[in-house]
Amino acid sequence: MKNYLTKIKTQNPLIHNITNVVAANFSANGLLAIGASPLMSAAIEEMDEVPRISQALVINIGTLMGKEVAAMVLAGKTANEVGIPVVLDPVGVGATTFRKQTVATLLKEVNFAAIRGNAGEIATIADVHWQAKGVDAGAGDADLAKIAQVVAQKYRCVAMISGATDYLSDGQRQAQIHNGTPLLPKITASGCLLSAICGAFLSVAQPEDYFHAMLEAATTYAIAGELAAQGLNPNQHGQFYIHLLDQLASITPQQILQYKRISL
Amino acid sequence: MKNYLTKIKTQNPLIHNITNVVAANFSANGLLAIGASPLMSAAIEEMDEVPRISQALVINIGTLMGKEVAAMVLAGKTANEVGIPVVLDPVGVGATTFRKQTVATLLKEVNFAAIRGNAGEIATIADVHWQAKGVDAGAGDADLAKIAQVVAQKYRCVAMISGATDYLSDGQRQAQIHNGTPLLPKITASGCLLSAICGAFLSVAQPEDYFHAMLEAATTYAIAGELAAQGLNPNQHGQFYIHLLDQLASITPQQILQYKRISL
Amino acid sequence: MKNYLTKIKTQNPLIHNITNVVAANFSANGLLAIGASPLMSAAIEEMDEVPRISQALVINIGTLMGKEVAAMVLAGKTANEVGIPVVLDPVGVGATTFRKQTVATLLKEVNFAAIRGNAGEIATIADVHWQAKGVDAGAGDADLAKIAQVVAQKYRCVAMISGATDYLSDGQRQAQIHNGTPLLPKITASGCLLSAICGAFLSVAQPEDYFHAMLEAATTYAIAGELAAQGLNPNQHGQFYIHLLDQLASITPQQILQYKRISL
Secondary structure (H helix, E strand, C coil): CCCHHHHHHHHCCEEEEECCCCCHHHHHHHHHHHCCEEEECCCHHHCCCHHHHCCEEEEECCCCCHHHHHHHHHHHHHHHHHCCCEEEECCCCCCCHHHHHHHHHHHHHCCCCEEEEEHHHHHHHHCCCCEEECCEEEECCCCHHHHHHHHHHHHCCEEEEECCCEEEECCCCEEEECCCCCCHHHCCCHHHHHHHHHHHHHHCCCHHHHHHHHHHHHHHHHHHHHHHHCCCCCCCHHHHHHHHHHHHHHCCHHHHHHHCCEEC | CCCHHHHHHHHCCEEEEECCCCCHHHHHHHHHHHCCEEEECCCHHHCCCHHHHCCEEEEECCCCCHHHHHHHHHHHHHHHHHCCCEEEECCCCCCCHHHHHHHHHHHHHCCCCEEEEEHHHHHHHCCCCCCCECCECCCCCCCHHHHHHHHHHHHCCEEEEECCCEEEECCCCEEEECCCCCCHHHCCCHHHHHHHHHHHHHHCCCHHHHHHHHHHHHHHHHHHHHHHHCCCCCCCHHHHHHHHHHHHHHCCHHHHHHHCCEEC | CCCHHHHHHHHCCEEEEECCCCCHHHHHHHHHHHCCEEEECCCHHHCCCHHHHCCEEEEECCCCCHHHHHHHHHHHHHHHHHCCCEEEECCCCCCCHHHHHHHHHHHHHCCCCEEEEEHHHHHHHCCCCCCCECCECCCCCCCHHHHHHHHHHHHCCEEEEECCCEEEECCCCEEEECCCCCCHHHCCCHHHHHHHHHHHHHHCCCHHHHHHHHHHHHHHHHHHHHHHHCCCCCCCHHHHHHHHHHHHHHCCHHHHHHHCCEEC
C-alpha cells in the first residue's frame, strides 16, 4: 500500500464524472467521503474544459443517451491530451448492441488508464463468452484472472473485475482482493461508486503506479464495505447504504493494512 | 396471496425501467431489496433490445424529456411484442398538456398490464374531474373504486389508485388495501418505487393472475411501509427512507399473511 | 423571524425545480420534509405551464445539458409573467465558459428574486476574481458581504453566499448567519437543497419581505444541520444525510428562535 488514501485527503482531487442518473448522487457522496471533490457533467458544451481543471475523468455508460457518446469521446480525448487518468465503467456492455458499439467507440478513441466492471462486462470486452444478465454480473466459470489480463494487454490499461473476489491485472502483474461483503452488490451503483473511487486513487498516482493505485482503491472500498456491514443482517440494505458512506469517510491506512486480504 | 414474493426472490427477474431522475436510484435499490434486478434505460437506441432480455417493463413519465416519449413508445411496443407485462406510472398527468398528450400517446400505442397512480392521476386518465395539484394527489370525493374500474375496463388492464387506501380493479374484480403509513407519501418517489415493484410482481405471474399479482405487490409494499415506520415518529422521513429498503429486503410471506388488511 | 416555516407547512406550496441529476432526489425529499411539494421538470414542452401551477421556481445549473438552457429561460419568463419568485443556483459557474454563458443568458432573460451560491460562484457573478475549484467554493479573502451586496444591487435581488458563515444582502440590508456544521459541505447537493428551500420560503412571502424570507430559510437550514450533526462524528456523512431530512421535517419556529446566531 502506497497510502494514496492520505494523498486524496490531502490533495482533494477534482474528479470529473460522466455517469448515469442512478449513480450520480451516490458517487458524488462517496467521492466526498473518501476525500475527493466530485464534478458531474455530461454537457458536450463543456467537455473540452472540465477535464482541464480535473485530476481524473470517470466515464460510466450506465444510462447513457445517444448524444452523450459524443460528450464522452470529447471529454476522454481532452483528458488524454492533458494527461489525466481516465477510467471506463462499461455498465451492461453485453446487454445491447448500442452499449457494445458505444464501448467499441470509446476504446478506439480514448486511452483508458483503467477499465473496471463485473465479470460479464469485462468478459464482453475481452470477447470471451460469458452468460450475462442485463447489467448484472451473471455467472460462469471462465478464468477471471486471465480475462483481466487479456483486457489489460489489449487496451494497455489496468483491468479490474469486481465480484466476491476482485481480479486485477496490468497485463503483467496480477492481484486478487478477497475483501468485501455480500451486501455490496445489494445496493445499486456500488460498482459505479467503486469506479469513481478508482478515479480518485489514480488521480494522485504516477502512471507507473496505476496498478498499485487500483489495488489500493479496490482494497479500501472492499474493507470499507466489510466495516459497514459489521452488525448488520443481510437484509439491511438501507442501513448498509448509509454505513458505507460513513466508513468511506472514516477508513484509515491502518485499517487497510490490518484487514487487507490480497493474493499476488 | 399466491406468494409471488418468493418467486421474485427465486427467479430474480430483470425489470426494465424508463423512469425519472428523482426515482431512479430509489427504484433500483427497492427492486434489489425485493429480490429483482433493475435495469434503468431510456436510450432509444436500445429500446428494441432491452425489453427482450427483461421480464417486465415499467414506464414512468415523472421527469420525461421530449425525446423520451419515442423511447417509451418503442420500448412499450417491443415489450408487447415479446409478451412481457408493461406498467404505466402517469406521474402528474393532470398537471400539463404535454403530460396528458404523452399519456394519450402511450395508451394508444402500448398495451399496459397495469396502470398505477394516485387519485388525481388515475382520475385524469378516467376523464373524471379531480382537483389535482402538480404531481401530488390532491383531494376530492369521487368514487375511487369506480374510477379504478373505469380505467381498468377502458384500457383492459389492472388499475391501481394509491393512497391511504389503495383501490384495485381489473374491470370486474375490486379490492381495497388498507395497509400503509402516513410516512410513505412523505418520501419522494415512494409511488414510483411501488410501480417498479408492481413490475416485479407481474413479471413472475401469468397474465390471468395479474390482478392477484398487483394485489400482492401493493399489500407487500404497504406492509413493508408499516413495518418500516414502527418506532419512528412522523418527522423521521430520512430514517423511514432507509428502513423501507431494509423492510422490502426482509419482509416474508408470513408477515404479509399476518398483517394484510384487504377488502374484496 | 416572520415564521414562514409555519406558512409553508400550512400552505404546502408547489415548488417547480429545474435541477441537476445529483440533487433531484435529495431536493425533493428535503422539500417534502420542510412541508412543501416538489415538482421536478425540465421538459421544455411544459415550461410555459408548470410555473403557472407553482408557487416558486428554482433554477439550478448543476448538470445542465445544452437544450435545458432554453427550458430554463422559458420557465423563468413564465414565472416572471405570473409573478412567482425565481431562485438561481449558479452551480460551478466559474468552472467553464458554457456555465458562464448560461448564467449570463439567464440573468439577462429572467428576473430572479434570489441568487444563492458559494463564494466562488457569487464572486464570479459579481465579476470579482475568486479562486474557485470546479463546483466547490475555493478559498480567498475578498469581502464576502460586499460581494453579496454588489450582486444584489446589480440584479435587484437577494443574494446569498453560503459557507461557514452565510452572507445575505438585498443591496441595502446585510445579514450574516453563523449557524451551521462542517458536515453540510460533506454531503453532495446540500447547497442545491438550500436553494430549493429558499424557493419554498420565498413562495409564502410577499416580494417586500424576500430578504426576511431568505434570512429565515438560511437560518432554518443551518440550524437543522446543527441539530442533525448532534451526536455524530465528522465522518458520519451517511448518517448526517438522513438526520438532516429528519431535522428539516421536525424543526420548529421555537428552535429557530432559540438557536439562531445572526448579525445584521
